[in-house]
Amino acid sequence: QVQLVQSGSELKKPGASVKVSCKASGYTFTSYAMNWVRQAPGQGLEWMGWINTNTGNPTYAQGFTGRFVFSLDTSVSTAYLQISSLKAEDTAVYYCARAGMGGITGTTSDYWGQGTLVTVSS
Amino acid sequence: AIRMTQSPSSLSASTGDRVTITCRASQGISSYLAWYQQKPGKAPKLLIYAASTLQSGVPSRFSGSGSGTDFTLTISCLQSEDFATYYCQQYYSYPTFGPGTKVDIK
Numbered sequence: 601q602v603q604l605v606q607s608g609s610e611l612k613k614p615g616a617s618v619k620v621s622c623k624a625s626g627y628t629f630t631s632y633a634m635n636w637v638r639q640a641p642g643q644g645l646e647w648m649g650w651i652n653t654n655t656g657n658p659t660y661a662q663g664f665t666g667r668f669v670f671s672l673d674t675s676v677s678t679a680y681l682q683i684s685s686l687k688a689e690d691t692a693v694y695y696c697a698r699a700g701m702g703g704i705t706g707t708t709s710d711y712w713g714q715g716t717l718v719t720v721s722s
Numbered sequence: 723a724i725r726m727t728q729s730p731s732s733l734s735a736s737t738g739d740r741v742t743i744t745c746r747a748s749q750g751i752s753s754y755l756a757w758y759q760q761k762p763g764k765a766p767k768l769l770i771y772a773a774s775t776l777q778s779g780v781p782s783r784f785s786g787s788g789s790g791t792d793f794t795l796t797i798s799c800l801q802s803e804d805f806a807t808y809y810c811q812q813y814y815s816y817p818t819f820g821p822g823t824k825v826d827i828k
Binding site: 635644647659704707712 | 758767772819
């Protein structure tokens with residue numbers, strides 16, 4: 601069965617960096633793109649972008665350029681989200697989600713990781 | 723970016739009730755519309771894609787309809803496990819989500 605298992609919660613100070621991992625199993629990793637979605641405390645879902653797991657080419661949504669980096673290690677079927685120069689407003693749960701049905705330039709997310717809480721506080 | 727709105731933002735209902743949630747896109751998105759269910763502390767779960775196609779394993783009491791800019795999610799007979807927050811998402815272009823509709827117990 602398809603599973604996405606994310607790394608554990610992180611507590612970071614402002615200005616630090618964090619790297620969240622998302623290990624996939626139960627399917628061919630390079631056959632499906634990976635979306636990343638953010639959910640701030642008590643708020644809704646926000647699509648951050650996606651990474652082509654075949655080419656490694658990332659696409660970032662508006663507001664997630666510069667400090668956010670998507671990467672892969674296909675040898676271990678794992679996607680990564682790195683956030684640098686952390687700010688308090690980056691405090692959120694970050695989800696990886698496998699890309700499902702495609703639209704013109706977007707996709708659904710058919711399987712989700714359990715989420716990783718990143719807390720930024722001094 | 724395509725903006726998604728949902729109504730109501732919350733509703734109270736009883737088990738056995740029929741519940742309808744609406745979602746509107748700021749421009750036409752054909753049928754590139756998905757619905758997700760999220761329970762507290764859990765990841766979202768895909769319920770419906772292509773506006774009306776049930777994801778595998780999702781109970782048939784869930785249904786979706788619409789195309790263009792206006793969509794609905796209907797739960798025909800609300801069960802206790804259906805109390806959750808529901809989000810619509812367009813994937814015609816770069817994905818955007820609606821603000822969510824919280825369904826709680828009356």
